[in-house]
Amino acid sequence: MAEAIKLARTLKQLPAKLIIYGIEGKHFAFGMGLSPEVEQATAEVVATVY
Secondary structure (H helix, E strand, C coil), rough: HHHHHHHHHCCCCCCCCCCCCCCCCCCCCCCCCCCHHHHHHHHHHHHHHH
């Protein structure tokens, strides 16, 4: 993400205000779905953005 922001800044495409929302997962096993905590956090971020 840092590289994408740096590139946008270099290309003068970085907006004046940039907000980044991060959701940290606990487990990353193959085939696992989202945990209830991540589903809840995702719903909260979506509600905030929209």
